[in-house]
Amino acid sequence: MQQNSTSLGLMHKEYWKMLWKSKMHERLKLLLWRIVCKSLSVWEILSKRFPIPNISCPVCGEEVETVEHIFIRCPITVQAWANSVWPLNMVVFKDMNIDQWIKIIINSTEMLKIQGKEAKEFTLFVAVLCDQIWKNRNQTVWGNQPIDSIKLSLQINKVFIQHKQAWQSILGEKENPPSWKPPPLGWIKCNFDAVVKLDKVVLVVVCRDSNGSIVAVESQEECPGEPLWAESKAALLAATLARREGFARVVLEGDAQSVIKAILKPSTTPHWSIKAIIEDIRTTLNSFVCWNASFVFRDSNVVAHSLAQ
Structure with missing residues (x-):
């Protein structure tokens, strides 16, 4: 299996540049990358490799568990958005594939007309939301813990504020350069x-x-x-x-x-x-x-x- 920056689904390399250059935590960037690559262990993907008796969503049971269902259409996700600081109506996006949705997240200025600093915060928020949705999905599967939509929404907003504060703190420490050093010009x-x-x-x-x-x-x-x-x-x-x-x-x-x-x-x-x-x-x-x-x-x-x- 081989993947490169020009062949990850329908994502053009410009979108990947925007993602990797963002200031959010590397783990959140990697999650968005994995979502588009469809490398998360959702039932629909696993069923192509192993016999799985039930591949419906473990959270709602209404549809086959695909990445599109988890992060766009699942009722818990829809409710989390409705209770968020950016209350998007997810019904509008229900027929999108995951590539299109991640494009909106990465380039919200063009897609949703969100401007400046708010656009960066929106991308950070969606990454946190996806991270918490996936975390709670796994707790449902492996810990048999039902998801409370209100508690989940509160947790998403709490974690977003924590990431935002950490982000602002890091941006303020200009004397601390990143450990990775860029190559010379032209290299x-x-x-x-x-x-x-x-x-x-x-x-x-x-x-x-x-x-x-x-x-x-x-x-x-x-x-x-x-x-x-x-x-x-x-x-x-x-x-x-x-x-x-x-x-x-x-x-x-x-x-x-x-x-x-x-x-x-x-x-x-x-x-x-x-x-x-x-x-x-x-x-x-x-x-x-x-x-x-x-x-x-x-x-x-x-x-x-x-x-x-």
Whole structure:
């Protein structure tokens, strides 16, 4: 399975740039990303892989549980919106697919004519609402806890205020720069990471320009393997994506020091399991005008790591 910034449903890369550049918590951005990718474990998606006797919504039981139902049409979601600080009439959006709905969330200025600071707060609010809807859905499934719509609405508004206050606090601390550093002008930095799970390996690459804007994202699943092999495959995916996107000057950046060292110093002999992969990486990198590779600690590679998780 492969995904990149131009093939996630019907979402154009400009919408993804707007999302990743927003100031909300990374976890909320990732949730919206997962919603559009349809990577959440809703019954309709799981039923394509496993036999599930009942795939109706565990909250209301009125429809098949799809991402559109959970976040647009479910009565609990409709009531949460009705009791919110932005009381939208969700009936208007009931026939939309999830791509269209997320577009409205990300670009509310164009879609809903919400202006300035209020537009950013609206996007933050919807992300919080989706997060709480999904959290409460899981509590219903796994904890057998029925959802009280009034309590849910109060919880959504409470969490939104907390995020808003934290957001304002962070924006006020200008002396604290982000741990991730952008590449020089004209360069693209490709952060890569891999997560080894019991049944598979997940590889992720996030490419950003000198402004910190995300210009490409790709994920790929591989058969189970060792961590060193997985990190090497993630680095190869980064180089391959950069070449396919037509970048001229690239930096591969990851938190696997042994892999970065092997890429930079071909005279060193990497472990036999990744030797061929390292050779492929260097062959691919030699097709660029300029390239480099750099090691960073996990806190500077958090976006790629979070996506892989």
